[in-house]
Amino acid sequence: MTALQPPPLAPLLALRGLRKSHASQVVLRDITLDVPEHDCLVLVGASGSGKSTLLRCINLLDEVDDGEIVFAGRDIADPRINPDSVRGQIGMVFQAYNLFPHMTVLENIVLAPVRVFGRERAEAEAAARQMLDRVGLLDKAGRKPDQLSGGQQQRVAIARALVNQPRLMLFDEVTSALDPELVLEVLSLLRDLKNDGMTMLVATHEMGFARRVADRVCLLSRGAIAECAPPEAFFDAPQSEAAKHFLGAIRGAGRV
Template structure:
């Protein structure tokens, strides 16, 4: 497995957020994390990217325990891309500058190589004409695609996506989801926290339902979303259906 989470536990004060959680993601696999707000999806992604320290358990990437205190977080993060629901683009920098900043300053690439790679990615996602634009001149969907490209130029082994469509107007969601589908076709390994059940059904190889900090049920999308075993999963999906989101 590319990623393995074993008995991961995380508390914030008296609040138990991750409760001995176990999850594995194979190379080139796309796993969708679903569950109610507060179930632990975003915290899990932050723990995998070492932005949040776990209290117990292990997280391994390529069979290396990245939660070992001796692990170098900066080296680990070079292998993992994380994109948040808020775009977090630097407003005073152009699209091209936003994308090339980390490759040049953190990874030591030459500015010319970083620009070439960024330009290639922008062309692939239909944003080549926005290279010199500032973020406030872009739509929400365009900004989110730039944020994803910013993670991809570092050539991560694993891409983490945290509700990347939740801040978008409904008509802009499709362009981001199309980009993620294309990344799946390219073989990118992804762990995606999402409320887009239809998207999870279409793009995920596996769906994991989180409840109270545990993976309560996981399996192929058709099974988990269409014929769930656990009563709590059925209850969650019933509410999603009532809201018209499945």
């Protein structure tokens, strides 16, 4: 008698027919995608392909025109959903660090947990120090952002996103504003998060990171997913003409 197999686990994040336009320009076209828990999915594509807009829609910073964003079993694209209740579980880090320059590193991290999510100050500070220790910056807790390098500021921004213990992390070109020598320290932190089991969507131009760390690489082209595959298949045996063209371009630029 054949043993019954357990049903497959539902993905932590499921996008279904996502559409988004700005004025008359279509930015996202019928995006359908599953992100299992603990996976790292890397989004690649030319500037303007829709990567940032997709992440902003998932974080409810941009409203979608149509489709579903099912996170942890509920459609968070429903306008009745409280965005703050979602952002406590979905952290996002941007290309710009977005740190408040007049506040210390510790104050930047504590601000949202206390003011938005109502945590006690002492509890929030303890969690903030724990996150700073995790990203290797506990000794910078009392510094102002302009006293840190770009790479350190970006790691503070990551610590700020992690302090609420999100289930999903979104990274939008987090190394693009960094000098080349600082890129490695941020990508190393993202790799550590992946190894710790964090579920991540990472929009990046860093193809080496995509090849080594991603569970899947998804190419966005003109607002649609042109190809989505494990990194070895994506880089070594692309199937779509869009992926072949994209990889040819970045190889010609010496980025792979």
